Amino acid sequence: MFSKILIANRGEIACRVIHTARRLGIRTVAVYSDADRDALHVALADEAVHIGPAAASESYLSKQKIIAAAQRTQAEAIHPGYGFLSENADFAEAVETAGLIFIGPSPASIRAMGLKDAAKALMERAGVPVVPGYHGDRQEPGFLAEQADGIGFPVLIKARAGGGGKGMRRVDRPEDFAASLEAAKREAKSAFGDDAVLIEKYLVKPRHIEIQVFGDSHGNAVHLFERDCSLQRRHQKVIEEAPAPGMTEEMRSAMGEAAVCAARAIDYCGAGTVEFIADVSGGLSPDRFFFMEMNTRLQVEHPVTEAIAGVDLVEWQLRVASGEPLPKSQDELTINGWAFEARIYAEDPSRGFLPATGTLSRLHFPEGEVRIDAGVREGDSITPHYDPLIAKLTVHAPDRAAALAKLTRGLEQTQVAGTTTNLDFLIRLSRQPDFAAGHPDTGLIDREVEALTSVQQPDDAALAIAAIVEAGGLARADVSDPWLSLGAWQLWGEPSRPVTLHFAGDQRSCRVTVRDHSSFGVAFDDRTIQVRLFANDGGARRVEIDGRQSRVDVFETPAGMTLFLDGQTHHFYRLDPLDGGEEAASGGDRVIAPMPGLVKIVRVREGDTVAKGQALIVMEAMKMELTLTAPRDGIVESLHVGEGDQTSESAVLLSLRPEDAA
Numbered sequence: 001m002f003s004k005i006l007i008a009n010r011g012e013i014a015c016r017v018i019h020t021a022r023r024l025g026i027r028t029v030a031v032y033s034d035a036d037r038d039a040l041h042v043a044l045a046d047e048a049v050h051i052g053p054a055a056a057s058e059s060y061l062s063k064q065k066i067i068a069a070a071q072r073t074q075a076e077a078i079h080p081g082y083g084f085l086s087e088n089a090d091f092a093e094a095v096e097t098a099g100l101i102f103i104g105p106s107p108a109s110i111r112a113m114g115l116k117d118a119a120k121a122l123m124e125r126a127g128v129p130v131v132p133g134y135h136g137d138r139q140e141p142g143f144l145a146e147q148a149d150g151i152g153f154p155v156l157i158k159a160r161a162g163g164g165g166k167g168m169r170r171v172d173r174p175e176d177f178a179a180s181l182e183a184a185k186r187e188a189k190s191a192f193g194d195d196a197v198l199i200e201k202y203l204v205k206p207r208h209i210e211i212q213v214f215g216d217s218h219g220n221a222v223h224l225f226e227r228d229c230s231l232q233r234r235h236q237k238v239i240e241e242a243p244a245p246g247m248t249e250e251m252r253s254a255m256g257e258a259a260v261c262a263a264r265a266i267d268y269c270g271a272g273t274v275e276f277i278a279d280v281s282g283g284l285s286p287d288r289f290f291f292m293e294m295n296t297r298l299q300v301e302h303p304v305t306e307a308i309a310g311v312d313l314v315e316w317q318l319r320v321a322s323g324e325p326l327p328k329s330q331d332e333l334t335i336n337g338w339a340f341e342a343r344i345y346a347e348d349p350s351r352g353f354l355p356a357t358g359t360l361s362r363l364h365f366p367e368g369e370v371r372i373d374a375g376v377r378e379g380d381s382i383t384p385h386y387d388p389l390i391a392k393l394t395v396h397a398p399d400r401a402a403a404l405a406k407l408t409r410g411l412e413q414t415q416v417a418g419t420t421t422n423l424d425f426l427i428r429l430s431r432q433p434d435f436a437a438g439h440p441d442t443g444l445i446d447r448e449v450e451a452l453t454s455v456q457q458p459d460d461a462a463l464a465i466a467a468i469v470e471a472g473g474l475a476r477a478d479v480s481d482p483w484l485s486l487g488a489w490q491l492w493g494e495p496s497r498p499v500t501l502h503f504a505g506d507q508r509s510c511r512v513t514v515r516d517h518s519s520f521g522v523a524f525d526d527r528t529i530q531v532r533l534f535a536n537d538g539g540a541r542r543v544e545i546d547g548r549q550s551r552v553d554v555f556e557t558p559a560g561m562t563l564f565l566d567g568q569t570h571h572f573y574r575l576d577p578l579d580g581g582e583e584a585a586s587g588g589d590r591v592i593a594p595m596p597g598l599v600k601i602v603r604v605r606e607g608d609t610v611a612k613g614q615a616l617i618v619m620e621a622m623k624m625e626l627t628l629t630a631p632r633d634g635i636v637e638s639l640h641v642g643e644g645d646q647t648s649e650s651a652v653l654l655s656l657r658p659e660d661a662a
């Protein structure tokens with residue numbers, strides 16, 4: 001076994017690898033960029049080496065700097081985590097050339113699966129079923145359009161170098177093919193530096209079921225069952241589970257065998273995942289699953305497999321990379337119970353899941369019952385430089401219903417303030433009836449997106465508590481405990497105060513009246529709510545509203561306050577009357593950058609007449625393409641950016657004037 005390894009990654013996966021290494025008595029070396037000097041993974045590692053600026057291309061993607069860091073600290077092996085260089089065959093090769101061990105498969109295995117088109121052809125030859133489509137070399141738009149016609153719409157255009165759903169476009173009608181092809185190629189070019197695509201039949205109601213495989217250097221290969229990752233948005237996984245609901249033993253062994261066959265076809269060594277798409281239009285069936293791709297690394301969602309199989313996959317990786325045989329044979333592996341994992345992101349589901357940033361003034365996870373894989377601590381920032389994942393929450397229980405109940409409860413007890421998160425979306429998703437009944441499919445989130453992401457107005461209880469906190473007035477600015485600030489307010493001897501609360505797209509005015517030491521009346525236009533606060537006993541704050549007690553926590557954020565009540569998160573904003581936020585929110589005359597990013601395409605010129613909803617500017621931010629549209633009909637009065645410009649959050653990119661005001 002190794003005595004020291006370097007982890008060529010950051011965030012939760014670097015922390016995850018460090019935990020297992022530490023348990024096995026292996027010393028760890030972290031690497032970090034300027035943005036991560038004080039990051040959790042750096043604090044957890046035994047040693048850490050600075051490798052450059054925040055931009056990943058100059059730090060976490062720099063092969064030379066990482067290998068130099070390993071040599072300098074005398075690490076024997078490099079664990080690539082996932083993302084970054086984990087599936088980069090040139091990196092794996094350079095690591096070996098430098099006399100170090102790459103904790104992952106051989107460069108040849110990575111190459112064989114690196115491009116989706118070549119991988120499909122290889123799998124076809126190995127007798128593994130693949131999705132019907134064109135995965136050849138020809139790339140002329142006209143030829144690809146003909147192929148699409150031959151396959152039959154809808155089709156899916158995929159970047160052959162793709163990953164994370166990027167460079168992927170569903171096309172429903174022949175007339176949309178050319179534009180989608182162009183967009184897919186552009187996204188592929190910028191994400192992977194390779195714009196070649198393949199065309200596949202688009203399965204209308206599919207499930208994404210993948211098999212965890214593991215090989216060693218002694219010619220052994222096993223599978224560790226399946227994961228169902230059908231809950232996706234924009235082709236990215238949201239909640240994963242293992243095993244897959246409705247899976248029969250017959251289908252499980254057919255898929256397991258196909259996956260092991262894929263691994264053997266490329267002499268696979270280490271952890272890998274063979275992704276299949278299953279056509280479930282007629283239920284799960286052993287003759288209707290198709291190979292999509294193989295990921296030659298550890299997956300984000302590996303904890304659900306660890307939970308049901310009772311293994312530590314990072315430990316297996318370390319053992320296999322150091323030359324040991326697989327710890328278990330196929331016969332020794334069994335499924336125990338059910339597991340779910342939810343990915344908690346800093347993002348705004350109500351604004352198309354736009355990635356968010358911010359400083360986590362509160363970060364609290366339920367203790368005991370759940371597994372948390374986090375890459376950040378309370379007080380850390382989510383920056384625009386990297387993936388905005390905050391943590392993964394994994395639960396394990398004897399059966400699916402119990403595990404799902406645990407997932408919902410775990411999410412409800414998670415508290416994040418200082419940024420917008422997808423927690424409420426995840427909670428609603430965990431209760432979605434089709435999913436709860438064990439019928440997930442990759443289109444579920446899109447179909448239900450309105451119900452899952454609509455902004456929920458705070459209820460009476462949340463409004464009343466927020467009003468009382470807000471009424472705390474001056475004392476609040478320097479006392480982070482709202483309960484304490486109330487004492488100060490009472491000293492002023494005022495019987496009541498008016499308060500206006502601002503929350504997502506709306507506001508409410510009320511009057512707060514002190515009744516006695518700890519009870520209040522909060523009067524809205526049509527009703528008055530009675531509130532009693534209890535002293536802070538052991539961290540749990542309690543409040544009684546109209547005769548019912550709840551637990552509540554309130555945290556200050558730079559923009560206002562975040563309140564956690566009955567498993568729900570409510571944000572209240574303090575509006576700065578000078579910042580023009582109202583106009584931006586009402587989508588008036590300006591197009592504003594929703595986040596910091598790069599202007600890729602400007603589709604209009606000054607003086608152009610545009611219609612409401614028309615695409616004006618394409619931005620790239622957080623590795624996503626965002627199309628900004630005209631808030632209303634008008635004429636482009638001024639354009640403040642050009643292609644290639646970097647913009648900051650809330651920058652005005654373009655101004656419109658009404659057509660008749662010309």
Ligand code: ADP
Binds near residue numbers: 275
């Ligand atoms: P990436 O490597 O970018 O993640 P994948 O090939 O793994 O791309 O596909 C990602 C997701 O896209 C799948 O999980 C599935 O939801 C959807 N998908 C892929 N291929 C098809 C297809 N032929 N029909 C319908 N959906 C598909």
